[in-house]
Amino acid sequence: MAINNLKNEDNPALQNLRFDYLDHLESESIHIFREVAGQFERPALLFSGGKDSIVLVHLALKAFRPGKFPFPLLHIDTGHNFQEALDFRDEFASSIGEKLIVRKVADTIKEKKLTELKGKFASRNALQTFTLLDTIEEFKFDACIGGARRDEEKARAKERIFSVRDEFGQWDPKLQRPELWNTYNGRIHKGENVRVFPISNWTELDIWNYISRNNIELPSIYFAHEREVLEYEGQLVATSEFVQIDESDKVSVKKVRYRTVGDMTCTAAVASNAANVEDIIKEIIATKTSERGETRIDDKVSEAAMEDRKKGGYF
Amino acid sequence: MDILRFITAGSVDDGKSTLIGRLLYDSKSIMIDQLEAIEKQSRNKEDGEIDLALLTDGLRAEREQGITIDVAYKYFNTPKRKFIIADAPGHIQYTRNMVTGASNADLAIILVDARHGVVEQTRRHSIIASLLNIPHIVVAINKMDLVNNSEDVYNNIVIDYAKAAATLGLKNIKYIPISAINGDNIVEKSERFPWYEGNSLLDILETVEVSSDINYTDARFPVQYVIRPQSEELHDYRGYAGKIISGIYKIGDKVTIQPSGLETTISNIEIEGRQVEQAFAPQSVVLHIKDDMDLSRGDLIVHTDAQPNVANEFEVLLCWMGNKPLEAGNKYLFQINSRVVKAVVKEIAYKLNVNSLEKEDAPEKAVLNDIVKATIKTASPIVFDSYKKLRVNGGAILIDETSNVTVGACMIQA
Ligand SMILES: Nc1nc2c(ncn2[C@@H]2O[C@H](COP(=O)(O)OP(=O)(O)O)[C@@H](O)[C@H]2O)c(=O)[nH]1
Numbered sequence: 001m002a003i004n005n006l007k008n009e010d011n012p013a014l015q016n017l018r019f020d021y022l023d024h025l026e027s028e029s030i031h032i033f034r035e036v037a038g039q040f041e042r043p044a045l046l047f048s049g050g051k052d053s054i055v056l057v058h059l060a061l062k063a064f065r066p067g068k069f070p071f072p073l074l075h076i077d078t079g080h081n082f083q084e085a086l087d088f089r090d091e092f093a094s095s096i097g098e099k100l101i102v103r104k105v106a107d108t109i110k111e112k113k114l115t116e117l118k119g120k121f122a123s124r125n126a127l128q129t130f131t132l133l134d135t136i137e138e139f140k141f142d143a144c145i146g147g148a149r150r151d152e153e154k155a156r157a158k159e160r161i162f163s164v165r166d167e168f169g170q171w172d173p174k175l176q177r178p179e180l181w182n183t184y185n186g187r188i189h190k191g192e193n194v195r196v197f198p199i200s201n202w203t204e205l206d207i208w209n210y211i212s213r214n215n216i217e218l219p220s221i222y223f224a225h226e227r228e229v230l231e232y233e234g235q236l237v238a239t240s241e242f243v244q245i246d247e248s249d250k251v252s253v254k255k256v257r258y259r260t261v262g263d264m265t266c267t268a269a270v271a272s273n274a275a276n277v278e279d280i281i282k283e284i285i286a287t288k289t290s291e292r293g294e295t296r297i298d299d300k301v302s303e304a305a306m307e308d309r310k311k312g313g314y315f
Numbered sequence: 316m317d318i319l320r321f322i323t324a325g326s327v328d329d330g331k332s333t334l335i336g337r338l339l340y341d342s343k344s345i346m347i348d349q350l351e352a353i354e355k356q357s358r359n360k361e362d363g364e365i366d367l368a369l370l371t372d373g374l375r376a377e378r379e380q381g382i383t384i385d386v387a388y389k390y391f392n393t394p395k396r397k398f399i400i401a402d403a404p405g406h407i408q409y410t411r412n413m414v415t416g417a418s419n420a421d422l423a424i425i426l427v428d429a430r431h432g433v434v435e436q437t438r439r440h441s442i443i444a445s446l447l448n449i450p451h452i453v454v455a456i457n458k459m460d461l462v463n464n465s466e467d468v469y470n471n472i473v474i475d476y477a478k479a480a481a482t483l484g485l486k487n488i489k490y491i492p493i494s495a496i497n498g499d500n501i502v503e504k505s506e507r508f509p510w511y512e513g514n515s516l517l518d519i520l521e522t523v524e525v526s527s528d529i530n531y532t533d534a535r536f537p538v539q540y541v542i543r544p545q546s547e548e549l550h551d552y553r554g555y556a557g558k559i560i561s562g563i564y565k566i567g568d569k570v571t572i573q574p575s576g577l578e579t580t581i582s583n584i585e586i587e588g589r590q591v592e593q594a595f596a597p598q599s600v601v602l603h604i605k606d607d608m609d610l611s612r613g614d615l616i617v618h619t620d621a622q623p624n625v626a627n628e629f630e631v632l633l634c635w636m637g638n639k640p641l642e643a644g645n646k647y648l649f650q651i652n653s654r655v656v657k658a659v660v661k662e663i664a665y666k667l668n669v670n671s672l673e674k675e676d677a678p679e680k681a682v683l684n685d686i687v688k689a690t691i692k693t694a695s696p697i698v699f700d701s702y703k704k705l706r707v708n709g710g711a712i713l714i715d716e717t718s719n720v721t722v723g724a725c726m727i728q729a
Pocket of ligand 1: 327331333457458460461493495496
């Protein structure tokens with residue numbers, strides 16, 4: 001009898017072929033990383049020091065060690081990042097001996113005389129697209145690997161793992177290539193590039209379970225700490241030089257942690273006592289608000305906010 | 316805990332979106348802010364009830380037109396499994412999307428409206444499920460509330476479907492009466508169908524055996540990338556990075572490199588830089604071979620005693636996905652796993668009627684969503700198994716070399 005007709009549980013020879021869901025996700029992501037290495041001349045891995053991109057780097061280590069990464073790490077620094085994440089970014093990149101390229105939105109603003117948003121939470125989220133596109137051009141990157149997940153947002157739910165962008169970085173949901181089996185078509189014309197999302201099929205909880213299983217280190221802001229925050233429409237925003245504080249604002253010191261680490265202007269903290277990964281996992285299982293809803297101030301603005309940004313070249 | 320990937324197929328208004336919304340909602344995978352957003356949108360509709368279908372409607376273009384235009388992926392977990400839903404739309408012009416969603420699916424839920432029974436679209440979805448070789452089928456007979464939860468209505472539909480399925484060679488079919496809108500038989504078994512002996516839908520999804528769908532006998536390893544650190548201490552290191560798509564590899568195994576046909580032995584297997592004695596599908600690993608051979612991306616390392624086909628001419632069932640039509644004689648790139656070769660579609664033998672499975676005369680041009688039988692010739696040999704036998708090494712895509720777009724999905728017939 002062919003072994004493949006047996007259930008794993010019934011067959012002692014197959015007992016050690018157990019492969020759980022995190023193993024599946026990990027193997028799929030490694031496969032995607034190696035497809036990038038095999039198909040592109042000049043890829044880059046977008047690395048911010050946030051948890052998703054840290055997991056990406058760990059997956060890349062598994063995909064390419066004992067060799068070097070066939071791409072540099074790239075950070076588009078908005079200038080509004082958390083210092084803890086930046087420090088972590090630098091230390092981690094040097095500890096694994098991989099090249100890190102940093103490009104600053106502030107430089108693009110100066111060079112191109114871009115207009116910055118004004119207001120309470122003046123965000124550079126939109127402006128970072130300019131810097132990203134300039135950097136892609138500077139290094140002639142043909143693939144940018146990012147840590148977006150499909151569970152984050154409705155428009156993401158439809159994006160391919162290999163997502164082709166035109167010269168202006170634009171995404172056209174109607175012209176996506178069908179993506180079948182585990183075959184990825186990364187062929188592009190000169191000037192175009194592909195955004196690749198190796199952890200498309202992971203959820204927030206999967207990420208945390210993976211971090212826990214692999215003892216992955218994270219920047220301290222992911223764990224509960226005391227921080228001065230202002231309350232704004234039910235969300236907690238860290239006070240910083242980038243956020244305009246009005247007299248009517250309620251500012252207080254609270255025990256908080258971050259679920260995502262974006263710009264200080266558009267990332268909110270959550271009240272939490274979770275001091276370690278296990279506590280965080282418990283909180284996530286119990287929580288009733290999605291990662292994006294709880295912590296992204298910019299998404300609430302419009303139903304179609306993300307879709308519009310992606311069409312315009314956003315990651 | 317493992318993963319189940321499934322698709323849902325049904326005609327427009329059969330309740331597909333409601334069903335997915337219900338699964339997400341009842342498994343508590345919907346968060347408050349997402350609920351608030353759909354509540355806000357539901358308010359614009361007439362009855363004011365929360366419209367669970369809105370949870371799966373992704374892009375604005377779709378919201379405006381009220382239709383689903385592409386494959387969307389949704390996720391939920393239960394303590395038993397992680398689920399990945401490929402939500403593929405059911406209109407005829409979107410065969411391409413269903414084929415895409417079906418290509419990776421372990422299971423298909425085929426929705427039938429209890430009032431209408433098995434209709435043309437049901438047949439089409441089942442035909443696609445069978446062409447794509449989806450291992451498990453669940454026929455969910457929905458809107459049972461609108462037929463007074465009638466056992467007779469249900470039984471007649473089951474008989475009808477079983478007849479259609481027999482001609483398609485579909486295996487592992489389960490039937491279930493549901494009401495997506497009321498949540499009957501979705502998560503919990505409902506008391507409204509005392510005559511129904513099976514389990515709830517979620518129960519079925521949690522328990523279908525998928526690990527036995529992996530083939531552990533025919534070992535296939537497509538090389539994706541060659542790891543060569545060329546550093547001082549790893550001067551001679553040469554590892555072949557890839558994912559085992561089927562079978563088991565052990566150190567000492569006799570293997571053949573295809574398409575060159577050279578024989579050698581597995582000398583080392585690494586996972587995360589650690590040596591392991593054996594590795595199995597679907598692990599991503601690094602293999603080393605004993606002899607100094609020049610392998611590169613696109614080559615396969617296979618067990619010498621379980622060989623795949625190696626050929627440069629073969630027959631395929633081809634689902635056309637391009638906007639420009641296909642004519643015999645057209646040239647494309649042919650990609651199977653990591654191997655890409657130039658190819659020509661030599662001949663189109665017939666067109667498959669996706670509603671009846673009848674073979675129709677070969678069209679002069681195959682157009683978007685046509686499924687045809689064709690002969691493909693490649694510039695150099697490819698290494699494959701028949702799609703029916705080994706899905707992971709029998710599916711391939713055609714790429715238009717001028718636009719770079721994926722224009723065809725091939726199921727190799729061998
Ligand atoms: N009575 C009843 N109506 C249902 C049921 N499931 C879905 N519907 C309704 O059928 C219509 C179409 O459902 P929808 O989920 O949008 O269908 P889709 O086009 O297949 O995604 C909606 O008005 C639903 O409320 C059911 O089990 N019973």
